[in-house]
Amino acid sequence: MKKAGSEGEQRTRTKTGDDENMEELSRELKACLSESRACVVATIVDVDGSAYRREGARCLIHVDGEVTGILSGGCIEEDLREHAQEVLRTLEPRKLFYDFRIGEDEVWGIGLGCNGAITVWLEPFDPVRSPHAADRILGDLRRRVETREPYVVATVIGSSDPAAVPPGARRTLAAAAEEAGLLGAGRRAGLVRLPEGSTQLELLLERVAPRPELVIVGVGDDARLLCSLARRLQWRVTVAYHATDKATRERFPAADELRVIPRYAFEQVDVKGKYVVVMSHNLDLDREAVHRMLTPEVAYLGLVGSRYRLEKILEPNSNGGGSDGSIDPQLLAKLYSPVGLDIGAETPEEIAMSILAEMTAVKNGRSGGFLRDRKAAGSGARTPTATPSQSSFLDEPIFPESCRV
Incomplete structure (x- = not known):
């Protein structure tokens, strides 16, 4: 067994990418399918204690040893490569257990010190065989x-x-399983054991959430930076603005959607459950966007600018676009201005990063403080097992055998 950082790893560098995510893995697998290339999908299915990634994290291990994605910061990838070759040879999946809770110098000889154990499942992806x-x-x-x-x-x-x-096999999960709380409160993924008729199954359950959605009001260079960064972080991005020479696909190639709307017609943009950042840098436009888009349905509305500018925008308006009412005080909790976390951001790149960090914190119900000040949480329940009354929580497979992407 090679150690991480060995000569073998130096010959084949791990490809992680800055935006390792399901979207990138999907693109890579689609390329493997079109080029008839085999690889192995490695998934963390169980974590006990602290670990670099949690349950549901994935990476791809290619035939040549290259890795797309990251599971452990390089601690186990070299060992996974060797097991992946056997999985590709036999087309049989396998489960691997790594325990880092022993003495630091006893794991691979490099002093990992992760103080946790992870179980990784290797699954063959071979579009030919x-x-x-x-x-x-x-x-x-x-x-x-x-x-x-x-x-x-x-x-x-x-x-x-x-x-x-x-x-x-992939299956959907019936509503009864959700009610039974098999994953436990707050867990997004984890192993459970359930019977299906006379067959005993070990399942990785995962709550899959839609990509968070961001609406950007503005077409300046800072809006382009925010759009690009949000897209790299898997947000679905809509740019909404009136017709100008800057509201073009060429300027916003990362946007999922470019909405060209009449001037001031921000009510035409769907904001239900979405995150909105207003950054037109035009006082009248920003005022109208805030007054029309700060609704009970919006998840978050961030406004770029100073506190003085915010006061002007919150004043009832009788000019310009026609929104002359005051804002319901109860909605002000959804308004973030000046927008962004206080990280001392000065450059446009830093400002975009602080905005995305604040939106991520709001989305995840966190304050955005230092992790070192956060109290450690318990590890929670481990691998629930179904009671006899839970005879089957599985519906039909999501994807029939004949499904072709």
């Missing part, structure tokens, strides 16, 4: 990227009857 399974894996990731509604997916990790329910 196993095309139906490859379609299933790719379809699963594509649905995660494209969904606009939350759902729960169950991946079969282990089965007492592989002929009846093979490892790798």
Whole structure:
């Protein structure tokens, strides 16, 4: 077994990318499918204690040893490469256990000190020898990227009857399982054991949420930076503005949608459940955007500018676009201005980063403080097992065997 940082790893550098996510993995798998290239999908299915990534994190291990994504910061990737070669040879998935809770110098000899244990599941993706399974894996990731509604997916990790329910099968989860709280409060993913008829299954359950959605009001260079950064962080981005020579696809290639609307017609933009950043730098436009888009349905509205400018914008307006009412005081809790976390941002890049950090904190229900000041939380329940009354929480497979992406 090679150690991390060995000569073998130096020859094949790990490809992580700045935006490692489901979207990138989906693109990479689609390329593997079109080019008839095999790889292995490595997924963290269980974590006990602290670890670099949590349950549901994935990476791809290619035939040449290159890795797309990251699971451990390089601690186990070299060992995963060796196991991946065997998985590709046999087309049989396997589960690996890494325990870093022993003495620092006893793991790979490099002093990891992670103080946790992780279980990784390796699944073969071979569009030539196993095309139906490859379609299933790719379809699963594509649905995660494209969904606009939350759902729960169950991946079969282990089965007492592989002929009846093979490892790798993907299923939707019935509502009863959610009510049973199999994942536990606050957990997004984890292992559970459930019976399906006479077959005992070990499942990775994952709550899949839609990509968060951002609406940018503005077409300046700072809006372009925010759009690009948000897109790299998997946000779905809409740029909404009236017709100008700057409101073009060429200037906003990263945007999922470019909405050209009549001047001041911000009520035409859907903001339900979305995050809005107003940055037109025009007082009248910004005022109208705030007055029309700060609704009970919006998740967050950030406004670029000073506190003095905010006061002017909050004044009832009888000029320009026609929004002359005052804002409901109860909605002000959704208004963030000056926008962004206080990180001393000065450059446009830093400002965009502070805005995205604040939106992420709001989305995740966090304050945005220092992690060192956060009290440690308990690890929670471990691997729940179904009671006899929970005979089956599995519906039909998400992707039939014949599904072709």
